[in-house]
Amino acid sequence: MAIHLELGRNGEDIAKQYLEQKGYKIMQQNWVYGRAEIDLIAFYEEKIIFVEVKTRRKTDHGEPEDFVDWKKEKQLALASSVYIERRKHQGEIRFDIIAIVYENKDLYKINHIEDAFWPD
Template identity: 60%
Template sequence: MASHNDLGRRGEALAKAHLEATGYEILDENWCHAKAEIDLIAYKDKVIIFAEVKTRSGNGFGEPEDFVDNRKQKLLVKAADEYIYLMNHQGEVRFDIIAILFKSETNYKINHIEDAFWPSADLL
C-alpha cells in the first residue's frame, strides 16, 4: 500500500479516537454512496455529524482542511442526504472537518473544525 494511504488510514484512526474521547458515538466509517465516501459518521446530542478527515505530513501546499473543496463538499452532501434518508433521521446534521498535520512520526496536531461548511444552494 502506498505511504500516503497509510498516512490517511492512520489519520482516520486518530480522528475516530479523538471523536470517541470527546463523547461522540461512531455510527459508520468509510460509508460510500455513488462516488462519495464519508470518512466518519458520528452522533452526539441528537445531531448526526458527517466528518471528512484530511491528513497531511506537511503544510507546504496549504493546511489539510484547505483540501476540502466545493467538489468534495458536493459529494459529501449528496452522500449525507442518502444516509439521512436511509436512517430516517429527522434531526439536525452537521459537516465537520478533522484536519491532522503530522510534524514527525509521533508528533501531530488535530484540528477539529465543527460546522466546517453548510450545504448552500451551489452544493445541492
C-alpha cells in the same frame, strides 16, 4: 498499501479515537455511496455529524482543511442525504472537518472544525 493511503487511514483512526474521547458515538467509518465516501459518521448531542478527515505530513501547500473544495462538499452532501434518508433521521446534521498534521512520526496536531461548511 501506498504511503498516502496509509497516512489517510492512520488519520481516520486518530480522528475516530479523538471523537470517541469527546463523547461522540461513531456510527460508520468509510461509508460509501456511489463515488462519494464519508470518512466518519458520528452521533453527538442528537445530531448526525458527517466528518471529513484530512491528514498531511507538511503544510507547505496549505492546511489540510484547505483541500476540502466545493466538489468534495457536493459529494458529501449527496452521500449524507442518502444516509439520512436510509436512517430516517429527523434531527439536525452537521459537517465537520478534522485536519491532522504530523510534526514527526509519532507527534501530530489535530484541528477539529465544527460546522466547517454547509453544502448548497
